[in-house]
Amino acid sequence: MVSKTFTNLSVEKQTKIRQALLKEFSAEPLATAQVAPIVKTAGIARGAFYKYFDDLTDAYKYLYGVAMRDIHSEINNETGGVFQPQFYLDQVTGFVKGARDSQYFGLIKMHLMKNESLISQGSVDPNTVTAPEWATMILSHEAIKQIIINPDSQSVIMKKLSDALDLLSGKGNA
Incomplete structure (x- = not known):
């Protein structure tokens, strides 16, 4: 510390x-x-x-x-207790944009590519969130990682994330 x-x-x-x-x-x-x-x-x-x-x-x-x-200071974390796929899509988009526009982009990219596994970070206890919220956190993190590492894939990744979130909310079809 x-x-x-x-x-x-x-x-x-x-x-x-x-x-x-x-x-x-x-x-x-x-x-x-x-x-x-x-x-x-x-x-x-x-x-x-x-x-x-x-x-x-x-x-x-x-x-x-x-x-x-x-x-994260620019990201809204309030869902109002309702699982809203668009909210999470907006959060991922906001984080990616914030990372790209920040002085920290190189650090974040290096972290996701090389350092993430070396640093123990507090993870969310799956017992404290609903299954859809937990799955959304995992999917969102992976989407951010893939977009940061390969920016040309952003539209494809965001579409897949959107489809997965719709499934989690009960709105989508497999």
């Missing part, structure tokens, strides 16, 4: 370090990323890096969390 020492830095210094992290983690998978280019780009000592973060994985999780908060 990012240290209090890091959060006490000036906004400018935090931004410079985040930009250095973004540069490294957008260009290199976590497995081959290194501290040296980050500290050089950020203009900080190697020891300072380890005062701010436990290790590269900690720094990566911090940055990816920042990216997700920034992109």
Whole structure:
């Protein structure tokens, strides 16, 4: 977890370090990323890096969390308790657009292609959501992943997602 020492830095210094992290983690998978280019780009000592973060994985999780908060801040998560396929389609479209338009696109693409399996992320407990909601989360994530990795497939993937969501809502035919 990012240290209090890091959060006490000036906004400018935090931004410079985040930009250095973004540069490294957008260009290199976590497995081959290194501290040296980050500290050089950020203009900080190697020891300072380890005062701010436990290790590269900690720094990566911090940055990816920042990216997700920034992109998700534009997304509405209220369904009104009703399963509405169009709502979820709009959420996927909004996330993909937000990712593409953000400074974090390279990071997100690298995450989906190389790093996702290396980072333990909190998953949704299937006992806390309905089966259609759980299936929708899994399908939506996979749709986002495929669209980010292969943007030319967006219309085909969105059509398949739409058909699957209609099936889950009871409106579609197999």
